[in-house]
Structure formats: structure tokens, C-alpha cells
Amino acid sequence: MASPPDPSQDRHYLEQVIEQTRTAMRGLRQAKRLIGQVEGTGEGAQGMIRAAADGRGGLTGMRLDPRALRLDVATLGAEVTRAIQAAQDDAARRTAEIVDEAVGGVGALPEPLDETFVRGRVDAAARDLYSAEL
Amino acid sequence: MSGFELNPRDIRPQDVERAEEQAERVEALLTELAGQDELLAEIVGTGRGDGGHVHAAVAADGRVLKVAIEPRAVREGSEALADEIVLTVRRAQQDALRQVDSLVRESLAEALPGTPLDPAELRERLGRLLD
Numbered sequence: 001m002a003s004p005p006d007p008s009q010d011r012h013y014l015e016q017v018i019e020q021t022r023t024a025m026r027g028l029r030q031a032k033r034l035i036g037q038v039e040g041t042g043e044g045a046q047g048m049i050r051a052a053a054d055g056r057g058g059l060t061g062m063r064l065d066p067r068a069l070r071l072d073v074a075t076l077g078a079e080v081t082r083a084i085q086a087a088q089d090d091a092a093r094r095t096a097e098i099v100d101e102a103v104g105g106v107g108a109l110p111e112p113l114d115e116t117f118v119r120g121r122v123d124a125a126a127r128d129l130y131s132a133e134l
Numbered sequence: 135m136s137g138f139e140l141n142p143r144d145i146r147p148q149d150v151e152r153a154e155e156q157a158e159r160v161e162a163l164l165t166e167l168a169g170q171d172e173l174l175a176e177i178v179g180t181g182r183g184d185g186g187h188v189h190a191a192v193a194a195d196g197r198v199l200k201v202a203i204e205p206r207a208v209r210e211g212s213e214a215l216a217d218e219i220v221l222t223v224r225r226a227q228q229d230a231l232r233q234v235d236s237l238v239r240e241s242l243a244e245a246l247p248g249t250p251l252d253p254a255e256l257r258e259r260l261g262r263l264l265d
Contacts, residue, residue, distance in 0.1 A: 025264070032264050057196035059223045064212040077203040080219060084198040 007124055024105055031102035038094045042086025044079035045071060051080075053087035055095040156246060163245035173237060179230025183207070183218040190219075190226040194234050198223060 038055030048068040052061035062084075068076060177194040187207035191199045201223065207215055235253040242251045 029264050058227065059198075059220050062216040062220050064216045066212045069208050069212055069215070073203045073205050073208065076208070077201050080203065081198060081201045084201065084223065088197055 007121060010121075027102050027105035031098050034098045035095050038091050038098070040087045040089070040091025040094060042083045042088070042090055044081075044083035044086070045076075049079050049083040051083040051087040053084070053091040055091055055098075057088050057091065059084060059087070156249075159245045163241055166245075167241060174234065177230055177233045177237070179226045179228070179233060181222045181225030181227075181229055183222040185210075185218065188215070188218045188222045190222040192223065192226040192230050194230055196227045196230060198226075 035055040039060065040053045042051050042053070043049060044051075045065075045068050048065035050061075050063045051059065054060050062080075064080075068079070071079065174194045178199065179192045179194075179196075181190045181192075182188065185207060187204040189200075189202045193199055201219060203215070203219075207218060210218075238253045239251075242249075242253070
């Protein structure tokens with residue numbers, strides 16, 4: 001949406017901008033809420049190890065089947081690592097989807113008005129004053 | 135610091151000059167930060183469980199690089215070990231965050247001397263923008 005060429009359209013334009021901004025903010029708030037709810041999951045050792053991660057990469061849960069403890073500790077450590085990484089990757093993927101969608105919504109915002117808009121309006125006001133004087 | 139509120143009436147020419155200087159330094163900082171990706175990539179946060187038999191290493195963004203488990207950590211059973219792993223990874227992530235913050239704090243102090251900016255506070259402030 002381009003800036004209004006006609007000063008009489010300014011109010012209408014402003015209302016549209018406000019409405020679009022509100023919609024974008026709603027979208028961002030929604031995205032923040034959804035990211036807070038993201039849970040990624042991952043597993044290792046054929047499902048004997050399960051990990052959960054949140055949208056910020058934090059480890060939120062870890063479950064070990066008692067049978068996993070029969071693995072030698074080097075393998076156990078590697079499988080635990082694999083499960084956590086898979087959970088973090090899963091959470092990152094879900095978070096990125098939410099962010100992409102939210103950013104797409106923000107992209108619809110109009111360009112901010114710049115000094116040429118202000119100058120145009122000042123010139124118009126000056127012209128009006130001038131012609132009124134005549 | 136009074137925050138970001140500013141009354142246009144209070145702006146003096148020297149403030150504009152100062153802001154321009156700051157903008158130049160921030161520009162320089164951004165160029166420098168682009169080069170600091172390597173420094174960030176080198177950050178490894180580490181953590182240990184309470185028993186000292188579980189160790190974790192994470193990257194600057196909190197991604198787990200390695201969890202190492204010593205034989206003695208297994209003795210307490212699977213539930214205790216799972217809890218210990220969660221605790222260890224959280225500690226490693228906190229350590230990584232501390233290192234990232236200190237790197238950012240150094241860069242900010244260099245770019246904007248005399249303007250104490252706490253990365254943790256900045257993060258919180260940004261987080262509140264949408265509340």
C-alpha cells in the first residue's frame with residue numbers, strides 16, 4: 001500500500017495502518033505464546049531413552065528405561081546425547097515454523113511514511129494558505 | 135539510566151552529535167560482531183551433576199554437544215540418572231549463556247563506553263515488548 005497522494009485520504013490511510021499493525025502484533029503475541037508451548041521430542045537406544053526439549057532449546061524431560069542402564073556407559077552417554085539432540089532439533093524445527101509464519105504476517109506491514117510525505121503535506125498546507133490569502 | 139523515553143524538547147545539538155558518534159560505533163560493533171561468530175562458535179558451556187559423575191558440554195545456543203556418564207552414575211537407578219542428566223545439561227546451558235553474555239557485554243562496553251548495558255536485562259526487556 002503506497003502512501004496516500006491526497007491529504008483527505010490521510011485519516012483513512014492511518015486507520016488502515018493501525019489495523020494492520022494491530023493484526024501484526026496479535027500475530028507476534030500468538031507466535032510467542034505458541035513458542036512457549038513447543039515441545040520437541042527425541043529418542044535413543046531404540047526408544048529406551050526419551051528426551052523432551054522446549055522452544056528455547058532447554059531440556060525439559062528425560063526418561064530412561066531401566067534396561068538402558070545395561071548398556072556400557074560410553075554407549076549410554078552417546079545415546080543420551082543423540083536423544084537430547086534429536087529433541088532440540090525437533091523443537092527448533094517447530095519453533096522455526098512458527099517464526100516463519102509470524103514473520104510472513106509482519107511482512108504485510110506498509111512501509112513507514114518518510115520525510116517526503118511530511119514535506120508534501122507542508123507544501124500543500126502552504127499552498128492552501130497562500131491561495132486563501134489571495 | 136532513564137530508559138528509552140526522551141522528550142524532543144530536551145534534545146540539544148551536542149546530543150545529536152553524540153548520537154551520531156554512537157551510531158558510528160554501533161556500526162563498527164556490528165562489523166566486529168560479524169567476525170565474532172567464530173568466537174561464539176568456540177564457546178562451550180560445561181556442567182556437572184551433583185554427584186560429579188555426569189558431565190555435559192553444550193554450544194553457545196544451548197545445543198547439547200556431548201553427555202558423558204561415568205559408571206558410578208548408573209548405580210542410583212534410571213530415574214535418578216535421568217534427573218541428574220537434566221540438571222547437568224541445564225548447568226552447562228547456564229554456563230554457555232554466561233559466556234555469551236560476557237562476550238556481548240565486552241563488545242557493548244567497547245562500542246558504547248559509559249553506557250552500562252546488561253545483556254540479561256536487555257533480553258528481559260525485549261521479551262517484555264510483546265506482553
